[in-house]
Amino acid sequence: MDVTDKLFAGSIPEIYNRLLVPLIFEPYANDLAERIARTEPENVLETAAGTGVLTRAIVSRLPAQTRVVATDLNQPMLDHAAAKQPQPDRIAWRQADALALPFKNQEFDVVACQFGVMFFPDKIKGFSEARRVLTPRGHFFFNVWDRIGNNEFADIVTSSLARLFPQDPPMFMARTPHGYHDVGKIRNELGAAGFTDISAETVDHRSKAASPRDVAVAYCQGTPLRTEIETRDASLLEKATEIAADALAQRFGNGPIDGLIRAHVITATN
């Protein structure tokens, strides 16, 4: 993983929340929040909470007395999340690395992480930390994207940018968000962290946008792919976005578009 892959700051949080969250994260947040609510937790910890789409979905399904703590490595993502929260008193926002959680053993009966574990430089360490703060009968819920070839918009954006930077294509999307999709490997690494009861389900949705341009801006400007493009040539960010939008329009047309998104939803208990 490149060092900039986990840097969500600057203009990224606003564009991420405005365009990428409705495009790909909302349906999976509702899915995960439903699973969490069925376990009737009293204390929930969310790691890698980003701009809070899952946090909002969790809070809307749980009673007011449920304690919800939402954490993320990048404070700018949490600042954005806190500003968007309609019920600010319901959630404690706290900057924290999921690999070194500032909480006591067995403090939560759910740990939830939506599309965050792929960013952990040491997956077993991150899973062990989740397990450490869980009660003995607690649940760890998370999801990961399937391979990039099964996520059409991310795949087309990535291959289109390889034409602009043929010597050194920006591979953030394939390398990190779509780089941890082997369910057998995930099961093994959860087992190495001490989890014994693990289930996995593959869940498909359609990713919908008003235009190819919205999708191109979401990926090229609202994720760390932006930093990867700017590191190569900052003056080419707009050109890269146009190339991605053209490639999406060629495949899906110029009006409202939709494409396949596929993820694996994992539940692990002791």
Ligand SMILES: C[S@@+](CC[C@H](N)C(=O)[O-])C[C@H]1O[C@@H](n2cnc3c(N)ncnc32)[C@H](O)[C@@H]1O
């Ligand atoms: C793709 S975003 C997902 C955010 C949010 N869960 C959502 O569904 O929109 C990945 C998030 O992981 C966070 N992150 C990366 N490394 C992390 C770490 N070691 N510990 C906690 N959060 C981390 C980033 O700051 C970013 O907000």
